[in-house]
Amino acid sequence: MGMAQRPLAHGPIFRLTLALVGCALFGGLVWLLAATFGPVRRDPHNPPIHRFEGVSGPAAATVVPPAIPADWRDYDQGGPSRLVILLTDEDSNWAGLAHGLKSIGVPFRITRDANEAGHHRVMMVYPSISGRVLTPEALRIIARHPETGGTVIGCGIEGGGLEEVFGIGPAESSREHRKLRLDPAHPLLAEFTDPLELELPVNSADPDSALTMLSHRPTRGRVLASYEDGRAALVHRAVGSGHAYALGPDVGHLLLKGYNDRQELLSRSYANGFEPALDTWLRLLRAIYREGEPAAVTLHTVPGGRPLSVVLTHDIDFTRSIVNAPAYAALEREQGVAATYFIQTKYVQDWNDDIFMNEQAGPILQELLAAGAEIASHSVSHSRVFENFPPGTGTERYPTYRPFVQERLLTVNGTVLGELRVSKFLLERLTPGLEVQSFRPGHLRNPRDLPQLLQATGYRYSSSTTANNAMTHLPFRLMHGRATQAVTDIYEFPVTIEDELPPPLPQRLGRALHVAERIARYGGLFVVLIHTDSTGEKLEFQRRLTAELQAKDAWFGRLQDFAAWWVGRDQVELDAHRTADGLHITLKAPLPVAALALQLPGTGWRVDAGEAGLNADGSQVRLNLPPGTHHLRLHR
Template identity: 40%
Template structure:
């Protein structure tokens, strides 16, 4: 080999490589972003407002008639918003008060968070005694000491941190209607992580035991009194536990992350409704699903990959054919990085607009879709396009990104390009920073689907709490994902399992949210082809935004019931926002009144009062409680 001849070639190699690179730059197809030229925004600036004080915020919920459940708040410095979430979710009318004399004007009273000699003096204790003696129903969490042991029917109480599971009695009349094994045995913590176990109380010598901890100690007890009164004690902080799950802080206590039935939180919510309906003669509750259907179903598709953009039309066409609107969470990616090319460009603008025009919801899936979104800084609330330029450099390495920037800039670009009103957000990797709820609220979002139902152990929507903490709620609603596409087997082999889950949720009006990525058309497309016709007879199907609007209006409803002469009852409904397709559960014996017809289109059958529309303002309905 002649090394002297190779030396000039070696010297020219850098120039040759540079020429190839320049040629490729000009000759190969490149992403074009002309559609984004001239855009600059959002111009509005703002950071999240401070959280409301838990010591005073409860006073907002102090008004309502005696047909409501009363929450007697013995300590406002507690996780009372967890109880509030439960009652709102189950459509149970309620008031919150710190005055036992006010609470006992209501037949059903929930005492929260604790009964102890330190929190309740003798006079307050006697008020509760008299309520039960007069036939009232009392459910208390964390009953300590012996002052009221005769009222609740125990001889001794012990505190512990050794419990992670509760087993409901298969024989007691108030729990035997729960048939599924995962309903009869529910989690409090992760069995393999004792540090996740919360404080509990177990009771000795109980008159009735409705549930035990995993070691056989009594967790939930009851005592019936002459005159129909009932006193029950639950041996853990129910509000704290609900929020621990909803805030995804339960150290993986669930038995299934996704695609399976894990109803722990929902069991307690259903039991609250059961006792209210059983012990309040004028109980009226609001069904959890629009239009009287058995479940709410949402198809959601995450667009976070260049091929997913191209595949969107096949999914859109299938959804349109089935007359089903869906939510498309779009990553507004306007640059190339470690993961992928910039697919939010001139080639995809038309696709996005066609989605919106065909009735699909355009929602945000962030800008960077970073795997470290949960640990990003909040930002300053002034982030705007084109100055906001985050970059994912590799796994675990994202630069120049903020929570506010991901929310603000993606929303601005999606709205500017499509003309849609973007109200829903899902983070990439379902990675949720503590600031997410209040940051969404500050950025103009209302709804999210950022956790899996199995992980938070509920299939019902709920309000997100400020900072994933236990004191203050936001106005952002969470719609957990029940089914996703990334676990095996492939989706078209999971149709029967998904329908089984849908049937389990239909028992109590659960929410069946499907999370899928249209990176391929095959098995994921076939899953929708197969399951949509089977869901339709039982499910209301719509977008996150549509369900969110309905749910938000539902939670604003104020319902009171009063008795009138001649065996009649009057339902007084106040709706700050008009709402369609509401079902009210009323006592099965109630009938339409002969002297006062139901509203137009309304029906009453078997304890279900369906109202096709509740207009904004006040609505009064008269029903017959009993024959004259």
């Protein structure tokens, strides 16, 4: 038998071919199944969206106003009871100082005229004192001021021959200073007791962005604060009944660092902590003002003069969150409070999540509104890279605006204006009669241009950063482009407590209350952010937190309520003067301000004329201000 011919059909080539064809068929089947039933790899430029029948807009294009440089002359008004800033450089960070004094409630005026400044008991010379920026006559006025019972806060004393007045030797400058320590033994600093108030970061830890800071050696002055190397950062000299303070760090610059989201690692925590790095300076300036001005009346920071303002907020950025939201609103109603709901208008399906801004959303929004909630915007795409979005054209519209989160750090077709315009439009369209006033970006991502783009798109209030990052527990006004020269009408209300960082929120009640307690010592703002992705323990946390803070007489309100009150308060002009045994206060309010409390100089005051309520020891008066000019007379 010869060798049997091996049939070709069973040869290796045939088997290989069969295997290849089989693989190809199987692969094709898997692809077909995946394409039909599995998670689809979407076309980023044509993602699935929810179409609301007949809805498109907004119709009008957004026009972004140009940056108009802030003018110090806007603050050049008011009587001698105000703290006066003698401005020695118009290109300085004076806007930070102005906004900070507004926040802490010290009435002030800005002038370039030393003669005018001399009529005020408390004068702050900012940002520097030297023969280059002040005339010999102006330097003489400053030098004489403490001798006549006045107070001078001298910033950046580089020369001008005033060292003797301030009780210091010549200035030394260094880029090495990072922080300073306050001396709690000095009576002026008695209100500062927390370790985070007594040691303050003043300069970036990054050598490339560290500023040059002045220090002084005291001669006749007493050191109130010193840098880590022992050199003096703040020196006080008592001159009879007058005072001279020499201040090294540029407080206006520091304030703008915080307000502009440029803290450069100065902040000692990101969220859920106490960070008074800016507030301590503002309280210190207020203490100097109260010490030096017999008619020092300041605006309280909390409605009704209560110890703390609490704003409960929720971010709805997940399919289940919108369904859970009514449970939170019901709890809030039960406890007699109301909250702000930042809602993502998620009509695009993407890598992040499924669509939840669909036909089910309208009725839920209505239900939240009926429970007294504020409906606010939490953007369209909730992108982690929102801060890198281009500003956009201002013509973005639903349903053609389709930002697509492709992966964690990649979003296509998103613009800042699109996120702002379209989310506001849709929320207002789904809840007729609603005006969306507040905005919070996803992941608190902050584009540089956000302040002016919020203003251009009709928002008023922002809650876009953390209090710790801004280094303040007080609201503040936002600058155009987060720069130093132009101002917007948008105010920021930073987040104090959030629910994503470890440990889990339910384990943090004691810590959150401890933060609230420290902020309540000076009437700060306590913004709580709780995602409604689950109920259960988070809901219980909120119940207990609310009950505890209510028991401590905290004020509660939605962001738009607190913010409207704050903006009204921010525009109040206050002047006061002392008579033999009396105090006459004049208030000008362009907007109504309910339950505004005024902190009076000392205690034991009674109201003569005008409708106002006093607190128990006669140190604080509360009144409702309709728009207009109001007079209040008090006596002891």
